[in-house]
Amino acid sequence: MFLFLTLMLQLTVTETGQFTFLTVSDGGHVALPCKNAKALKRTCDSTFWLFSGSARTETVPLVVSGETDRTQISKSKSDRLSVAKNCSLLIEKVAVEDVGMYGCRQIRSGQQDGDDVYVHLSVVTMSQCTDGDAVTLNCSLSTYGHCRHTVKWLYDGKDVDEDNRLTTSQADCSVAVTWLELRGNDTRWDSGFQCEVTDDSTGAVRRFPFTPQPSGEETAKSSTPAEDTTSTGWLRLVIVSAGLITLVVVVVTVDIWSRTKGNKTLMDKNTVDIDEDEDEGSVEYENDGDPSASVRFH
Missing domain, CATH: 2.60.40.10 (Immunoglobulins)
Structure with missing residues (x-):
């Protein structure tokens, strides 16, 4: 052992x-x-x-x-x-x-x-990201020790530097290529890309084709936010409508209550005036009978 x-x-x-x-x-x-x-x-x-x-x-x-x-x-x-x-x-x-x-x-x-x-x-790792109309493909190589490889993108078997519609950025053992996706253009640029890795010490070359995401999945992903937005819009409409209905009910209720209270006050006032005119006298005045003084009801 x-x-x-x-x-x-x-x-x-x-x-x-x-x-x-x-x-x-x-x-x-x-x-x-x-x-x-x-x-x-x-x-x-x-x-x-x-x-x-x-x-x-x-x-x-x-x-x-x-x-x-x-x-x-x-x-x-x-x-x-x-x-x-x-x-x-x-x-x-x-x-x-x-x-x-x-x-x-x-x-x-x-x-x-x-x-x-x-x-x-x-190990080679490839990825794709989209920012507005700009599409970028990244290819990076992870190695043991320092990088002794050359990494570059090819399109249809040719160096992408030969195409002025594409821009590249190079770093240590990694490379990125970017292009603008034209609206209404059915050409899928990413379907023809390959990441080429060359071992500088041995001269060995390997090419790794980039596999684009299926268009059906992209469409499904892009439609999901729209569905969520529609559902949210209906929910907001229902909430706003319910709030307006509640507000109308409250306003009508307050108006009816205010009218009822005003009528009751007027009726009470008329009752007091009639009682003052009766001989039986249901109202007493204090302070030597001054009508402006306080009133005590029996």
């Missing part, structure tokens, strides 16, 4: 080690070759796969004796890993977190057999 841990803790790149550089698109799948596996072996029980996300992170064992080591990695990642019959490491639904250096090592009878072989895995 001590020897195993000693061998597993280090993923040292040696001059005699073999290197493979692979680039895959986000969401794709890839097979990392283990070139030091014996061609006639029927099992991979001596195969170990190690992973380093960057030079500053610790080496993590992914495969131990031909089996995925689920104790060292998350379940979401381990579920995407498997070992092929030729001891290659298979990765499904590749994500940016998979970028790094992978080492394949053979250990037999407690001793390392041969040199490690290494695979540098890079």
